[in-house]
Amino acid sequence: MPAATTAMQAWLGSRADVRERRGLLRSTEPQAGLVDLASNDYLGLSADPRVIEAATRALIEHGAGARGSRVVCGTTAAHQELEAQLRLLTGQEAALVFSSGYTANIGILTALGGPGTLMIHDAHVHASLLDGIRLSRSPSVEVAHHDVAAIAAALAGRTKPRAVVVLESIYSVLGDAADLAAVAALCASFDALLLVDEAHGIGVAGQGRGAVHAAGLAGAPHVAVTATLSKALGSQGGAVLGSAQLRDHLVNTARTFIFDTALAPAAAAAAARAAAIIRQEPELAGQVLANAAALAARCGVPAAAGAVQSIPVESAGQAAAVASALRSQGVSVGCFRPPSVPDGVSRIRLTARANISAAELEWAAATVARAVAFGPDGGPS
Ligand SMILES: Cc1ncc(COP(=O)(O)O)c(C=O)c1O
Incomplete structure (x- = not known):
């Protein structure tokens, strides 16, 4: 006979339902084989x-x-x-x-x-x-x-x-x-x-x-x-x-x-x-900043001060959908939604790396810019 649901299990279930309804579910899946615009390995030293x-x-x-x-x-x-x-x-x-x-x-x-x-x-x-x-x-x-x-x-x-x-x-x-x-x-x-x-x-x-x-x-x-x-x-x-x-x-x-x-x-x-x-090798820091500026320019956002570039989107649901569409196209990006965003604005977060190739950067930035401009399904958002 299955055990009765405990008070804690009921509460955990209700919290998971709320997160799902708001498009705030997080995942711990490995993301191998993607072009990495999400990690913090800014200089590729890992x-x-x-x-x-x-x-x-x-x-x-x-x-x-x-x-x-x-x-x-x-x-x-x-x-x-x-x-x-x-x-x-x-x-x-x-x-x-x-x-x-x-x-x-x-x-x-x-x-x-x-x-x-x-x-x-x-x-x-x-x-x-x-x-x-x-x-x-x-x-x-x-x-x-x-x-x-x-x-x-x-x-x-x-x-x-x-x-x-x-x-x-x-x-x-x-x-x-x-x-x-x-x-x-x-x-x-x-x-x-x-x-x-x-x-x-x-x-x-x-x-x-x-x-x-x-x-x-x-x-x-x-x-x-x-x-x-x-x-x-x-x-x-x-x-x-x-x-x-x-x-x-x-x-x-x-x-x-x-x-x-x-x-x-x-x-x-x-x-x-x-x-x-x-x-x-101080040139490594110069390279990540140059790549960050290129990434920002290709995605139509002002260049930020460091490796992190932030693209605001309309809603948590849109951020999640764009990040998931990009994953299936081979690009890993950060998907930041409340409560992880201090200003309450959901965003796609891109991180530049010193060791991304020029060709990879061009392709990945163009793919991101398209997904953000036209929505995850490729139609106008
Ligand atoms: C500003 C800031 N401080 C501290 C931390 C925590 O560092 P660690 O991942 O080494 O615990 C992070 C990492 O996400 C961070 O972004």
Whole structure:
């Protein structure tokens, strides 16, 4: 006899129905064999033979897993080399590697937050930053996207002894850039810390060294950076970059650092090699930006600041239909719909890569432009 439906099963079913009706179903199907305009492998380093070779050597030397937290037995020479390479790439005094960008963001925000720290964040910041702010139990203020005056007002009116302003250097959905110089100057004058998530900046902006470095802010005592190793660096993991004092504080207090198994050594070695390549070959960052501009021009949208280009569409249903039609024509694109879009606008998100060929880019961009202009069925949309 089949078991009766539990309250949880009934609720899960009703949630799935709502998502299906709104055209918001997500899928975890592999997407092999397509022209990739969806991944974050901006420089193509995930498949670079030098990166793979470094990972293979670390796998043989250290084994498949890190076997413990960084503060127990999980730190290997691969983690130390990665932190050294990240310091060299970004020009920061210290680096601390986490198991992902998500845990790096939660780790630093909870370690800096609490009732005495006001958190001020741009409305478009990534889910991991929002989660970190919530978990920090700090009072927080959300300001409109790019609203520097609102940041100034929040800093001027603060009653807490400390404040952190949270931005992304290049935003993950729209691909637009923050005015780091203006916000850093405000933070300096109001004695606040600027925390910049460079997930989409490192490897792309500032000849690969990131937008914080390009703005002359690397090493500034009032600026800290978080990064993922899973985008331009082609690997897995995350990091906080800043002062040695900040690193020391995080090693001793960041819960997602202390109570989490260290990043797998092979991923650390891969990211270390990728960081060295980005530093030694700044032309890679130039190439991804040139390809991003070409992609935007062919698709009729203004070029964004980084590798991500965003094409707004009418509805979540249209975004899903266009992405699915493109998949069947051999192109993989990002399909961003509420609640993953900070402005509520559904969009097709294209990511450029340094290693896409000119012919592939032309064909894929033309295919995308047609699907967006004429609808997924080829008729006028
Ligand atoms: C802006 C931003 N921050 C953080 C993350 C999380 O990084 P990770 O995938 O390494 O957890 C992402 C990834 O999607 C991101 O786009």
